[in-house]
Amino acid sequence: MLNWIAFEIAKEIIMAEIVTGCMIIIGNEILSGRTQDTNLAYLAKELNELGVRMVEARVIPDIEETIISTVNECRTRFDYVFTTGGIGPTHDDITTDCIARAFNTKVEMHPDVVDIIKRREAPPEVMASRLRMARIPVGASLIDNPAGGPPGFQLENVFVMAGVPMVMQAMVSTLGKDRIRGAAPVRSRTIGVNLGETQVAADLLEIQNDHPNVDLGSYPYFRKDAYGTNLVMRGTDEAELDVILARVRRMIIDQGAEPIEE
């Protein structure tokens, strides 16, 4: 019995270690290069604070079958899925219907959203378009939109949000531990050095091998008059990160170079 409890606790710890998130960016305008996505970087940082690690992102076009199959694949493979884009009022906003189809449910007018939309008056034709945004899949809960417009929604582990960064960020700000059960956030340490990657490669490999739980990355940079490498340590154990940081700093000094601290 004690063994069984220990096993359950151990399992819980192991399972809690990494909670995975996947982002699905829906929109032809991102794939054509017309619009530069910035939502991925924003969401990745916010999710990390909630203890969810972004482990994959996909950018897909406004094509019904693609949206449905991508959502269905990702919602089984990852703990949480976050979509952006395609929930506006025009004919190319098809995300809501696709999510409903992916979950085998239907879309209905949500009375709370109808109320929000009707607060602002509009001519009948405009109101009809705006009311498209009150169409919410049956079974979904709403994601508030402090930016002022219609909300997003959550269906099981899938969070459906707007693509306009200002609105997406407003929606993300409402997501808390009541809806997302994360693990420990990833913390990082960064140190720069005006050496090429090749000059630090061997030392880095040694340090990485000594600390398998930490992700040690090196990122070359090229600026006008200088090149160098940023060394980034990422992990959940702050004490371990500080130990590695000290070791990397010493490695840099031993090479006769100067550590550039953030």
Place this chain on the structure above:
Amino acid sequence: MLNWIAFEIAKEIIMAEIVTGCMIIIGNEILSGRTQDTNLAYLAKELNELGVRMVEARVIPDIEETIISTVNECRTRFDYVFTTGGIGPTHDDITTDCIARAFNTKVEMHPDVVDIIKRREAPPEVMASRLRMARIPVGASLIDNPAGGPPGFQLENVFVMAGVPMVMQAMVSTLGKDRIRGAAPVRSRTIGVNLGETQVAADLLEIQNDHPNVDLGSYPYFRKDAYGTNLVMRGTDEAELDVILARVRRMIIDQGAEPIEE
């Protein structure tokens, strides 16, 4: 016989209509939000000029099994696949080995790349790291790197390039019609209007229905003192795009608003 030729020609036309591209962005630093990807938008535009339509992009971590399975899935589903990231000299640069494993081939020192790398002298340890970048999968052809460093490579329909934007862009600049067989590039027309999406939604739907070959998108924008919508028409037939542009312009004027031309 004539029928058969007609069929072959028709097949050629149908098959040539859309040549698909998929981008695989490899790197923990993009998924953590530390680095903002800009390669997708750049590559999408360049590929379009070569007649390849970017229809999906994936951002994946530096994990061997994930890279291999993603490459293998995408290279069968899309006409061309382009990867960025993970071909540098450090321990976290594992893309080359993963590509080789995906294609069931091995990695060997490529004499041409060894020559390029040895042109610049370096201490033995540094040279050893740099020579990691001469490891190229057997059967691959090189992608020149006018930025000055080691090249990328192509294996069948998969193009493997650096993640640093300056280097990636240099590599892309060498890709031409000798290696990439595209179709007609997508052209676009954009017109802005200081109306909300809901005010144009019904008219847009009607125009879209009349022109199924053109992708008509509406993208709301919010600036300091103004909001509005950009209407974007995308398709391969420039004459048809101009017809639609004129119709959209008239629709805006009929609504008493002002068309904002780019």
